[in-house]
Amino acid sequence: MRHLRLVPDNTAIPFMRMRKFTFPVAAFLSIMSVILFFTVGPNYGIDFLGGTVIEIQTKDAKPDLGKIRGELNGLGIGDVQVQTIGDDNSVLIRIGQQPGGEAAQQEAIAKIKATIGDEAEFRRTEIVGPRVSGELAFNGAIAMIVTFAAIAVYVWFRFEWQFAVGSIISAANVVVMTFGFYVVTQHEFNLTSLAAILTTVGYSLNDTVVVYDRIRETLRKYKKISLGDLIDRAINDMLGRTVITTMTTLIALLSLYIFGGEVIRAFTLAMIFGVIAAIFSSICVAAPVLIYFGLRQDALDEKKKDADAKPQKA
Amino acid sequence: MLHFSRWKMIAILAVVLVGILAAVPNLFSKETVDSWPSWMPKRQLVLGLDLQGGAYLLYEVDRQDYVQRRLRTLVSEIRTAMLEDPRIGYSGLGVQGQGVQLRIRDLSQLDLVRQRLEPLRNPLSNSLLGGTAVNEFDLSVGSDGLVQMTYSQAGLTQRVRSIVDQSIEVIARRIDQLGTVEPSIQRQGEDRILVEAPGLGDPERLKNLVGQTAQLTFHLVDGSFQTGQAEPQRKPGTIVLPALDSPGVNYILEEAPLLTGEDLTDAQATFDQRSNEPVVSFRLTTGGAQTFGKVTQVNVNRAFAIVLDDKVISAPVIREPILGGSGQISGNFSIQSANDLAILLRAGSLPAKLTIVEERNVGPGLGADSIRAGKIASIIATVAVCAFMVMTYGFLGWLANIAVIVNVIMIFGIMTILGATLSLPGIAGVIITVGTAVDSNVLIYERIREEFRSGRSAIASIDAGFHRALGTILDANVTTLIAAIVLFYLGSGPIRGFAVTHAIGVATTIFTAFTFTRLMVALWVRWRRPTKISL
Numbered sequence: 001m002r003h004l005r006l007v008p009d010n011t012a013i014p015f016m017r018m019r020k021f022t023f024p025v026a027a028f029l030s031i032m033s034v035i036l037f038f039t040v041g042p043n044y045g046i047d048f049l050g051g052t053v054i055e056i057q058t059k060d061a062k063p064d065l066g067k068i069r070g071e072l073n074g075l076g077i078g079d080v081q082v083q084t085i086g087d088d089n090s091v092l093i094r095i096g097q098q099p100g101g102e103a104a105q106q107e108a109i110a111k112i113k114a115t116i117g118d119e120a121e122f123r124r125t126e127i128v129g130p131r132v133s134g135e136l137a138f139n140g141a142i143a144m145i146v147t148f149a150a151i152a153v154y155v156w157f158r159f160e161w162q163f164a165v166g167s168i169i170s171a172a173n174v175v176v177m178t179f180g181f182y183v184v185t186q187h188e189f190n191l192t193s194l195a196a197i198l199t200t201v202g203y204s205l206n207d208t209v210v211v212y213d214r215i216r217e218t219l220r221k222y223k224k225i226s227l228g229d230l231i232d233r234a235i236n237d238m239l240g241r242t243v244i245t246t247m248t249t250l251i252a253l254l255s256l257y258i259f260g261g262e263v264i265r266a267f268t269l270a271m272i273f274g275v276i277a278a279i280f281s282s283i284c285v286a287a288p289v290l291i292y293f294g295l296r297q298d299a300l301d302e303k304k305k306d307a308d309a310k311p312q313k314a
Numbered sequence: 315m316l317h318f319s320r321w322k323m324i325a326i327l328a329v330v331l332v333g334i335l336a337a338v339p340n341l342f343s344k345e346t347v348d349s350w351p352s353w354m355p356k357r358q359l360v361l362g363l364d365l366q367g368g369a370y371l372l373y374e375v376d377r378q379d380y381v382q383r384r385l386r387t388l389v390s391e392i393r394t395a396m397l398e399d400p401r402i403g404y405s406g407l408g409v410q411g412q413g414v415q416l417r418i419r420d421l422s423q424l425d426l427v428r429q430r431l432e433p434l435r436n437p438l439s440n441s442l443l444g445g446t447a448v449n450e451f452d453l454s455v456g457s458d459g460l461v462q463m464t465y466s467q468a469g470l471t472q473r474v475r476s477i478v479d480q481s482i483e484v485i486a487r488r489i490d491q492l493g494t495v496e497p498s499i500q501r502q503g504e505d506r507i508l509v510e511a512p513g514l515g516d517p518e519r520l521k522n523l524v525g526q527t528a529q530l531t532f533h534l535v536d537g538s539f540q541t542g543q544a545e546p547q548r549k550p551g552t553i554v555l556p557a558l559d560s561p562g563v564n565y566i567l568e569e570a571p572l573l574t575g576e577d578l579t580d581a582q583a584t585f586d587q588r589s590n591e592p593v594v595s596f597r598l599t600t601g602g603a604q605t606f607g608k609v610t611q612v613n614v615n616r617a618f619a620i621v622l623d624d625k626v627i628s629a630p631v632i633r634e635p636i637l638g639g640s641g642q643i644s645g646n647f648s649i650q651s652a653n654d655l656a657i658l659l660r661a662g663s664l665p666a667k668l669t670i671v672e673e674r675n676v677g678p679g680l681g682a683d684s685i686r687a688g689k690i691a692s693i694i695a696t697v698a699v700c701a702f703m704v705m706t707y708g709f710l711g712w713l714a715n716i717a718v719i720v721n722v723i724m725i726f727g728i729m730t731i732l733g734a735t736l737s738l739p740g741i742a743g744v745i746i747t748v749g750t751a752v753d754s755n756v757l758i759y760e761r762i763r764e765e766f767r768s769g770r771s772a773i774a775s776i777d778a779g780f781h782r783a784l785g786t787i788l789d790a791n792v793t794t795l796i797a798a799i800v801l802f803y804l805g806s807g808p809i810r811g812f813a814v815t816h817a818i819g820v821a822t823t824i825f826t827a828f829t830f831t832r833l834m835v836a837l838w839v840r841w842r843r844p845t846k847i848s849l
Contacts, residue, residue: 102374
């Protein structure tokens, strides 16, 4: 039986020569993401802004959005967003943070329940108060920073400092681009989205470390070739693996996107984007960054000599 | 690399088997599992609220409300202290911000004032820190006669801590009486209480039961008087409280309560014998019964109000002295609301007001839809990935598939053993693990191919392939593991749910790559003795 081969053997794609093109692209996308973040801004959900989300499902009749909207807007609870989601009978109602502290949120929801009454089943109610929403945002940011620091230390111990910095730059690039994805698509940005971004960070690091591992090994094997050629060789050697792994991950995520239900659709879409960004980033950012940081081949030789002097397993 | 001693082989298979066995009960319904003999594994995965429906309520102690209430009692304590012999002349006693202040008329009495007020500073013992006491209030006596008692920061912290502990007990007693849900009630941070009630269909009832302070007091109604006006003329020492059921109706009551909830020994929902309406009947303590008897004797034909959390439930007129130590509260109850009030009275009142700062309710219908979608997506993902692997690697692809499936089963097994909760983002965590667990196999197989192409024998290639790939797998996965562990400790809600499954998934991936996959390939090599590698 002939096996599927997505990548021919012995590819020699000059990734490092392409960096004159790919590096600016990565930089451009990141900077655009940052600019969009500050100008347009993401569509923050109630986890970070505070507020209330209610999902209702009408029992038999199709919901009349205009009527619901009209009734709720008359309640004096600020701007009410009403939209259908998933199947035709489900309606998502979103209201902003109510002025007047925690108790005011409860009053608003009581009003909504009284207005809608028994016509519909209340499938989901989420209320996030003003204080909690601030904390959730803060904790999310802290989680991201600590993750980065812990990883940098691990990679620095296992490799060289250039690799540590490179993997963080590459992961940060993925984070920024995925943020940009949220800004461009205006998908709601909530705690689950944060989980999606952090997943892609994990995936990106995983991928970067695999590439770095190969670069380190190639560095030890070939002493005479230039660093650029070395990195090219390492990436090309890994290309079969990279493509197959990306395929399997994307297959898994796509099935989650198509069949996993409305609740996590935006979450999976962001992860699909993130995985692609991660692959791009580990090849087009993480690897060339090593050249810019002036990774010296003899630095690794020193280490190897040390390792050889003390008899131990590599 | 490819040699396994018999014992190693047995150990690896034993670990895999334990993981699989632990996951088995999840394939059956709760009832079926309960009927199994006791030696079989029975633990099942805990499903998150997003999957089985239920209520998640985060309460916070309302510090401001508590402090204001406490300061009001402090005012009357100070008033009493100043009345002792010799009397101290003062003016302007009242609550001011976070404290109470007053002004002494006779400056020669400053030392005496200090003496009188010192005991009111109320040292709170701190058992946690080994006996060091902090004072609830800071006292300052100015030489100009201005006296201030303010809530101390340390005192408030300590107070809030004990309020949380006490509240947890009260809430647990209340929900316990409900009997139908298995809630978890936890302290969260300094001043918060998290109540989770999985599978609950009626979150409103839970909120009513948990959130009510349920401070019950009995007051005499002032005069013959109840009014529709908001603020009628009233004497000092009286308060105006609204009626619970009829909006616009207010009562003027004597401020000092006759009885409080603490004078009750029991409360039950019953039916009134005459009107057949649901009522709550209560019994009083001996002391409470005596007070009540005395008061009702002198106040026949006056009304007394039954007040719950500053709202008047009802205000019956005293027809005759009530001496038996029992009585009943009527007030337009339904059977359920009478029952709930009885529960609240039996379980006792909360020491302070609690406000909801975060609430997430998922109806059972949505939870069931999510889990169905999650299951379908997981099965399709697994089948599609497996098919892709077989197309790419043929027989070795099958081995990889077995490894990945064992991997997923072990994730569920370990989660079951640990009692971890599976949430919707958790399912996503499992699916991304399926995607990346394949990576370890891909790394190994691609390495073997490379070695074989560079001219080694098949067996030597396999050996070297594993040898080289395992280091990479370890580095790549430990990095991801670090990320997942940090997320677990710092994240909340969906992030945490995701981090748990992802961390376990990474750990099982490392384990299977190093042992199970290697063992399978080793057994295959021993059996077939391949001379060519078709990858």
